[in-house]
Structure formats: C-alpha cells, structure tokens
Amino acid sequence: xxxxxxxxxSVACLVSSIALNLFFIINxxxxxQWKNLSWSSRAAAEAEAVAAISxxxxxxxxLDGLVVNGNEPVCECNTCYTGPDCSQFLPDCTAxxxxxxxxxxxxxxxxxxxxxxxxxxxxxxxxxxxxxxTFFSKELERLIRKVHTxxxxxxxxxxxxxxxxxxxxxxxxxxxxxxxxxxxxxxxxVASVPYYGLYKEQAExxxxxxxxxxxxxxxxxxxxxxxxxxxxxxxxxxxxxxQLNKAILHGPHVKTVYDRAYYWPHFxxxxxxxxxxxxxxxxxxxxxxxxxxxxxxxIKDETVFNRMVIHMKLNSMGVSKDSQLRAFxxxxxxxxxxxxxxxxxxxxxxKIRWERLTRALSLSNRFSLQKINPQYCTFYNKVREFSxxxxxxxxxxxxxxxxxxxxxxxxxxxxxxxxxxxxxxxxRLSLVRSQDDFDILIECLNKLVSEEDGAKTM
Numbered sequence: 001x002x003x004x005x006x007x008x009x010s011v012a013c014l015v016s017s018i019a020l021n022l023f024f025i026i027n028x029x030x031x032x033q034w035k036n037l038s039w040s041s042r043a044a045a046e047a048e049a050v051a052a053i054s055x056x057x058x059x060x061x062x063l064d065g066l067v068v069n070g071n072e073p074v075c076e077c078n079t080c081y082t083g084p085d086c087s088q089f090l091p092d093c094t095a096x097x098x099x100x101x102x103x104x105x106x107x108x109x110x111x112x113x114x115x116x117x118x119x120x121x122x123x124x125x126x127x128x129x130x131x132x133x134t135f136f137s138k139e140l141e142r143l144i145r146k147v148h149t150x151x152x153x154x155x156x157x158x159x160x161x162x163x164x165x166x167x168x169x170x171x172x173x174x175x176x177x178x179x180x181x182x183x184x185x186x187x188x189x190v191a192s193v194p195y196y197g198l199y200k201e202q203a204e205x206x207x208x209x210x211x212x213x214x215x216x217x218x219x220x221x222x223x224x225x226x227x228x229x230x231x232x233x234x235x236x237x238x239x240x241x242x243q244l245n246k247a248i249l250h251g252p253h254v255k256t257v258y259d260r261a262y263y264w265p266h267f268x269x270x271x272x273x274x275x276x277x278x279x280x281x282x283x284x285x286x287x288x289x290x291x292x293x294x295x296x297x298x299i300k301d302e303t304v305f306n307r308m309v310i311h312m313k314l315n316s317m318g319v320s321k322d323s324q325l326r327a328f329x330x331x332x333x334x335x336x337x338x339x340x341x342x343x344x345x346x347x348x349x350x351k352i353r354w355e356r357l358t359r360a361l362s363l364s365n366r367f368s369l370q371k372i373n374p375q376y377c378t379f380y381n382k383v384r385e386f387s388x389x390x391x392x393x394x395x396x397x398x399x400x401x402x403x404x405x406x407x408x409x410x411x412x413x414x415x416x417x418x419x420x421x422x423x424x425x426x427x428r429l430s431l432v433r434s435q436d437d438f439d440i441l442i443e444c445l446n447k448l449v450s451e452e453d454g455a456k457t458m
Contacts, residue, residue: 040119047117058436059086078436094411095441097429100239100389104353104432105288108345116333118326125321135309135318136163143331144296147286150339152378153263154274154281159298160305163319164312167261167282167295171233172202173315174278174297177307178231178255179210188214191233192248194240194392194420196259199233216421217248230254236274237262240420240428241370242388244268261285261295262389266346269377269384277301285389287330287342294319294327343379350387353431353438357391360445366452368394391429403427410448412441 037044046063053061055075065073077086080093109116129135141161148154164170179187189203193216203213214220217232234256236245247256258276262268262285279298284290299305312318334342361367370392377384393414395403402424404416417426431438 039121043119047119051113054085056081056085056087058089078434080436080440092411093440094413095444096413096433096437097431097441098413098415100284100430100432101290101434102284102288102389102432103434104349104438105342105346106434108342109288112333115336116330118329120322120325124325128317135312136161137321137324137328140324140328140331143328143335146335147331147339148273148298150335151265151270151343152273153265153270154260154279154298156298159300160302162297162299162305162308162312163324164295164297165316165319165323166284166290166293167259167280168198168202169312169315170280170282170295170297170308171198171257171259172206173308173311174257174280174304175203175211175231176311177304178257178278180229183229185229186210186212187229187231188212188220189231189233190214190217190220190249191235191421192217192245194238194417194422194426195233196235196239197419197421200421221248227253232256233259234276235259235261237268237386237388240390240415240426241392242268242372242386242390243370244271244375264346265343265377265379266350266387267389268386269375270379271375272378278304283327283330287334289326289330292323292326292330294323347387350389350431351385354385354387356438356442357431357445360442360449364449364452366395366397366400367449368396389430389432391431393427393429395425395427401425407448410444412444412448 050061050063050065050073053073053075055061055077058081059075059077061073061075063073065076068074075084075086077083079096080090082088082090130137132138140163144161145156148156162170162173164173175189186209189199189211190213191199195216200213200215203211211231214230220228220230230249230253232247232249232254234245234247236258237243238245239259239262242262247254249256256276256278258274258279260274260279261282263270263274263281264286267285277300280295281298282295283292284295297308299308358369361369370388372386372388374383374385376382393403393407395401395406400406404414404424404427407414407427412429414427414429417424417428420426420428429441
C-alpha cells in the first residue's frame with residue numbers, strides 16, 4: 001500500500017513537471033517565433049486536434065473524414081477492426097492482400113510529422129500554370145533529380161522530366177507519345193508475362209485506333225514481320241514477381257517504356273543507375289503517398305517529351321498544384337540529413353516481412369514463392385536479397401488449378417494470376433499494406449499451412 005501511494009505521488013510529480021515544462025515551452029514560442037502567426041494557427045490547431053484522436057493504433061481520423069457530433073471526424077478503421085476507436089477485432093476476418101496501398105510507410109511519416117506537415121493558404125497556386133507558363137514546378141523537378149542522384153537508381157542529367165497524376169497517367173501519355181505519326185495501322189502494345197494488368201486494361205479501355213494490346217512480348221520475339229510497330233512495357237522490378245526485367249523486343253520499329261515504379265532500395269538491390277530512353281516513376285512507391293496521385297517520367301528525347309506535354313495538357317491541363325506541393329514537401333523530408341533514412345526504414349520493414357512470410361511457408365509442400373538471386377546493391381554497397389512489394393505465390397498441387405479459390409477458402413484475398421496474363425495457379429499477395437493487414441495475412445497463412453496434409457515438420 002505504501003509502495004502504491006509512493007508510486008502515485010511520483011507519477012503525479014512527473015506529470016506536473018512535464019506540464020510545467022510544456023507551459024514554459026509554449027509561452028516561449030508564442031512570445032517568440034510564433035507570436036505573429038494568424039490564419040495558420042487555426043489551421044494548425046485543426047490538424048493537431050484530428051491527429052490527436054485515438055483510434056487504438058488500428059485506424060486513423062482525417063480532417064476530411066466523416067464527422068459525428070457536428071464537427072469531430074470519426075476513426076476510419078483498418079481491416080478487421082471496428083468500433084468508435086477501432087479497438088474491436090473481428091474474429092475470422094478475411095486477410096486483404098489484394099491492393100498495393102503502401103501503408104507500411106505510415107509509421108515513418110508519423111515519426112516525421114513536423115517536417116512533412118503542410119499549411120496551405122486558400123489562394124495558393126490558383127492559376128493553371130506557373131509563371132514560366134508550364135504545368136510543372138521547377139523546384140520539385142530539382143528535388144526529384146537530387147533524390148535519383150543520392151539513390152543512384154536513374155540518370156537524370158541532360159534528360160527531360162514530366163509530371164503526371166500518378167504513374168498511371170504518365171504510362172498512358174507515353175504510349176500516345178511513342179505512336180508513330182507516319183502510319184495508319186495500330187501499334188502493338190506488349191509486356192512479358194507475368195505483366196502488370198494496367199497495361200492491358202488501359203489499352204482496351206481507351207480502345208484507340210492508334211494502339212492495340214497484343215499480349216506477351218515473348219510471342220512477338222521471332223515474328224517474321226519486322227516492320228510492325230511495337231511498344232513494349234518493361235516493368236523492372238516487375239509487378240507481380242519483383243524480377244529485374246529487360247526488354248525482349250529490339251529493332252527500329254520497337255519503342256520501350258521502362259516502368260521503374262519499384263526501383264528503390266527498399267524493394268530491390270540497385271545494381272546500376274537506370275539509363276533507358278523513357279523511365280516512369282511514382283511517388284506512391286517511394287514515399288507511400290498513393291493518394292496524392294503523383295508520378296513522373298525521365299525522358300531522353302525532346303520530341304517525345306513535348307508530345308507527352310501536349311497529351312497532359314489536353315488530358316488534364318497538367319498536374320494538380322496541390323499534389324506538386326505535397327510531393328515537394330515530402331521529398332524535402334526525404335532529403336534531410338544524408339537522404340537515406342526513409343530507405344533504411346522501408347528496407348528493414350520489407351526485409352522483416354519477407355522473413356516472416358518465408359518462415360510461414362517454409363513448412364509447406366503446397367505453396368511456393370518466387371526465387372530471385374541476390375545482387376550487389378550500389379546504394380548499400382553490398383550483395384543483398386530482394387524484398388519485393390509482392391509475393392508471387394504458386395499452388396503446387398495438380399488439383400489446385402485455381403489458387404485464388406484455395407486462398408479465399410482460407411480467408412485470404414489476393415489477386416488472380418489471369419490478371420497478369422498467366423495461369424490461375426498463381427496469386428499475387430501484397431506485402432506493402434498496413435501492419436494489421438500483414439499480421440492477419442501471416443496468421444491466416446500459418447493456419448492454412450498447419451492444416452496441410454503432408455506438411456513439413458521442424
């Protein structure tokens with residue numbers, strides 16, 4: 001009892017001391033550098049109030065979220081959690097390993113909340129263009145070039161850079177820009193299997209007379225008609241299997257778009273700076289901010305660059321100035337210090353996730369994962385393993401022709417193999433979602449393997 005009273009008094013003294021120190025610190029700032037703040041103080045107070053809403057670590061509240069009691073945003077809960085503060089776990093919940101939301105980087109930004117925060121005036125960048133009559137921020141372009149230089153994953157010197165609403169818009173603009181002007185025949189669009197399904201989906205959705213999706217690049221490698229115009233998408237590292245792909249098709253009538261979305265040290269070794277004619281990157285796989293919809297391309301040829309600019313102008317009148325400002329602020333945070341902290345953080349996260357996933361499936365005779373040989377990484381100056389954003393899972397049993405159905409029966413949702421142009425014996429599992437999503441995925445996989453007939457024993 002005496003010990004309890006003593007502890008209570010100690011805690012009370014500690015709390016009082018902290019409160020007193022905070023009082024003095026706040027007064028120092030209010031009397032000094034924050035003294036003249038006016039409109040921004042209200043905006044900051046609103047942001048801080050929402051950030052302080054407790055969601056039990058299993059959700060977040062947002063300024064633009066649904067509200068209760070007239071003005072307080074509600075918690076938006078992670079998968080398998082519910083309740084006013086997201087504290088209630090839903091048993092037998094389905095593990096969502098489908099989408100590519102890179103929420104595994106959310107803790108990094110919570111650790112860097114001050115340096116990455118933005119307060120924006122209502123009159124910020126209201127015009128369509130900047131003062132130089134372009135749609136693109138020169139300062140943001142400068143930061144992008146600096147990030148590539150520090151990471152060593154792309155050569156940007158004497159190259160042109162264009163922005164888009166995520167890599168999705170940039171990829172589409174690239175196809176339009178590479179279409180030859182002196183032909184009336186549709187250009188074939190190809191990618192090697194397994195390929196990122198967006199390439200096919202975009203080509204078929206826009207249904208343009210200029211281009212047509214022609215499937216697997218390998219089937220066109222030895223075609224007799226060498227005069228056929230082709231555009232090949234090369235995803236490197238590949239989505240879904242993480243391989244560092246190279247172009248399959250070559251020749252005077254072949255144009256190549258390198259999708260380098262995942263060519264960052266947290267997903268792959270960086271053996272050499274990429275130096276292709278047209279390379280596409282995205283903020284979402286660098287910083288995790290998929291919702292900001294910001295991507296860019298590094299381009300050698302000025303004519304291709306200009307044609308992409310025209311496409312962006314006609315398609316969307318450029319890129320949101322708010323997205324560019326957000327990207328600018330985030331990249332400034334990325335470049336703080338030696339510019340390596342986010343990559344160290346993200347690589348360790350992905351490395352641990354791959355270790356846990358490999359361990360979970362090591363006892364299985366029913367499932368296997370993609371295998372990629374380690375390579376030398378110039379960023380870390382050592383030979384290292386790959387840590388891809390996705391697991392490319394294969395069902396090995398002859399009867400398991402629909403691997404998606406096998407996993408779905410075990411409360412796991414992935415993405416079917418046919419979406420990537422291959423057989424349904426494969427399923428892509430996302431490893432970049434929230435920690436809750438990943439933990440539930442591992443729990444479901446452990447259960448599935450434990451129930452497996454003939455499973456290996458330790």
